[in-house]
Amino acid sequence: MCMRLLQFSTSHYCRKARLALGYKQISYTVENLTPGAHVLKLKPLTGLKTVPVLLPELEGEPMAIADSTAILRFLERYQPDPTFFLPDPHLQTEAQLLEDWLDESIGTATRFVYYDFRRGEGKQIDPSLSSQLVIQVVRWQYAMTPAAVELARQRLTLAFEVLGDRWKASPYLVGKQLSVADLAAAALLSPLALIPQYRQHQAWLFERIGEIHQLCGETLPPGMKEKG
Numbered sequence: 114m115c116m117r118l119l120q121f122s123t124s125h126y127c128r129k130a131r132l133a134l135g136y137k138q139i140s141y142t143v144e145n146l147t148p149g150a151h152v153l154k155l156k157p158l159t160g161l162k163t164v165p166v167l168l169p170e171l172e173g174e175p176m177a178i179a180d181s182t183a184i185l186r187f188l189e190r191y192q193p194d195p196t197f198f199l200p201d202p203h204l205q206t207e208a209q210l211l212e213d214w215l216d217e218s219i220g221t222a223t224r225f226v227y228y229d230f231r232r233g234e235g236k237q238i239d240p241s242l243s244s245q246l247v248i249q250v251v252r253w254q255y256a257m258t259p260a261a262v263e264l265a266r267q268r269l270t271l272a273f274e275v276l277g278d279r280w281k282a283s284p285y286l287v288g289k290q291l292s293v294a295d296l297a298a299a300a301l302l303s304p305l306a307l308i309p310q311y312r313q314h315q316a317w318l319f320e321r322i323g324e325i326h327q328l329c330g331e332t333l334p335p336g337m338k339e340k341g
């Protein structure tokens with residue numbers, strides 16, 4: 114039996130779980146859920162309504178694990194090698210703190226800025242009525258007002274400073290090896306690859322995002338090209 118990942122194919126949090134599975138070379142299948150109907154499946158399984166959810170399909174293991182951070186923790190316990198936990202406990206705590214900030218603050222900011230782009234300047238990516246309707250629903254669901262989008266942009270500016278200081282000096286955000294912080298950053302900032310202004314001014318970010326995807330055997334995010 115192999116593990117099953119319940120996901121939305123476009124979700125950057127699901128990308129984080131896929132990067133972790135790929136890094137550990139664990140085979141898994143994905144089940145793409147339909148937004149809206151997903152709640153009916155997820156609520157009874159996890160008590161939450163968000164993807165990713167991992168179904169380990171293993172005896173003696175939980176039936177379902179919700180939340181990307183919990184999934185990474187489970188994968189590390191299930192298969193410690195290769196590790197994405199740092200041997201120094203202080204550095205591991207720092208990596209987890211960065212992961213939490215990226216999940217809770219930056220992943221949300223990315224979502225706001227991305228959907229704002231898709232209905233404005235980036236409308237041509239998919240101007241179809243169905244796509245624009247989905248974008249409107251998501252914007253309404255998360256109360257993406259212009260003021261909230263502006264605050265999200267400011268949070269991203271801080272993220273570029275914090276991540277830039279670290280990734281320009283070393284391939285790793287914390288310590289001397291890949292950690293949960295690197296995986297979280299590579300996934301949660303990836304939707305920005307479609308926005309020309311970020312691609313142009315934060316080239317270092319997309320370079321590192323590309324390298325981490327390659328290391329994890331994960332397809333590059335939309336807007337980034339595989340190297341020949």
Ligand SMILES: N[C@@H](CCC(=O)N[C@@H](CS)C(=O)NCC(=O)O)C(=O)O
Nearest residue numbers: 124125126162163164165180181182
């Ligand atoms: N903290 C969660 C966030 C996951 C999340 O926000 N997932 C979104 C997709 S990007 C979702 O499932 N939204 C559907 C909903 O809220 O009903 C994690 O790290 O897994």
